[in-house]
Amino acid sequence: MDLWYTENHTEEARFSIKIDRQLVSRQSEFQRIDIFESREFGRILTLDGYLMVTEKDEFIYHDMITHVPMATNPNIKKVLVIGAGDGGTVRELLRYDSITHIDMVEIDEEVVKLSKEYLPFTAKGLTDERVHLFFEDGLKYVRHKEGEYDLIIVDSTDPFGPGEGLFTKEFYGNCYRALNEEGILVNQHESMYYSSYAASMKRAHQRIKDSFPIAKIYQAHIPTYPSGHWLFGFASKKYDPVGDLDAGLWNNLGIKTRYYNTDLHVGAFAIPNYVKEQLESE
Ligand code: SAM
Helix, strand or coil, rough: CCCEEEEEECCEEEEEEEEEEEEEEEEECEEEEEEECCCEEEEEEEECCEEEEEEECHHHHHHHHHHHHHHHHCCCCEEEEEEECCCCHHHCCCCCCCCCEEEECCCCCHHHHHHHHHHHHHCCCCCCCCCEECCHHHHHHHHHHCEEEEEEEEEECCCCCHHHHHHHHHHHHHHHHHHHEEEEEEEECCCCCCCCCHHHHHHHHHHHHHHHHEEEEEEEEECCCCCCCEEEEECCCCCCCCCCCCCHHHHHCCCCCCCEEEEEEHHHHHCCCHHHHHHCCC
C-alpha cells in the first residue's frame, strides 16, 4: 500500500508527498513531531501535521532568511535566532566568520534532539562553539534584552499554537529594544496566496511597521509550503535592504549558495500586486 503525507492547504486544496517510511513520531510537551523519509523530497519534518522542512527544498528558506540580512549589513556579529529547531538557519549563519555569537531560543528541546538524530543536514551546526542554545519561549526571552543584538531572526511555526506570541505587537516592540541602533529583524511571514493567514499576516506586518522605521516584505519560491509563494519580513532601525546592499562586498566573501544571489536579493523585494493590495487594504 502506498503511504502519502497530506497537508490541507485549504478546505478545498491539499498537497501530498509519497512517503517511503516514517522514521519517528513523538508527542512533546508542545507539539507532535513527525519525521518521514521520501524519495522526491528526502527527509521531511512536520510539527502538528504541518510541514516545516524537507531535505530537498530547505536551502531556499534558509538562504533567504539568513543571507538577505547578512548581505545588507556586513558587520553583523551577534545574532539572536528564535525557533529554528531544525538548525538550518544556524548552519547558514555559521558560514560568516564575522559572526562571533549566536543565541538560539527554541521552545521545544525535542525538536532539536530529533533534528540532531534524523536531520544532520540542517542540524550539523548546532554543536558549534559560537552557538548558545536556550530552551524557552522566545516571547519571554526577548522581554529582558536591551541593545544586545545586531540581528534577530524569527524562524517560527505558524501564527497559532506555540508560535502565536511571535506575531504580536509586544514581541516586535521587545525585538526593537533587544536590537542595537543598527539592528535588523527578519521573520518568516507565511504566504498570502490562500486566505487562511492573509488577515493575520497583514496585522503582523502592520505591527512591525508600527515598531520599526523601515519595514519591508520579500519573497521566495518554496515548493513544499502552501502555494509555493512564501514571504519574509525585513525590519530595521537603519538599513534599507535594497539601497544599502553592497553586492560586491557580499560576493567577495565567496559564500556559495544554491538559491540566494545579490541580483535575486534586489528582485525579492519587488512583491506582486496581490500581496501589496492585501497589505495595504483597509
Ligand atoms: N522553516 C519552518 C517553517 O516556516 O515552516 C520553521 C521551522 S522551525 C522547526 C520552527 C520552530 O519554532 C519549531 O521547532 C518550534 O518549536 C519553534 N517555536 C514555536 N514557537 C516558539 C516560541 N514561542 N519560542 C521559541 N520557539 C518557538
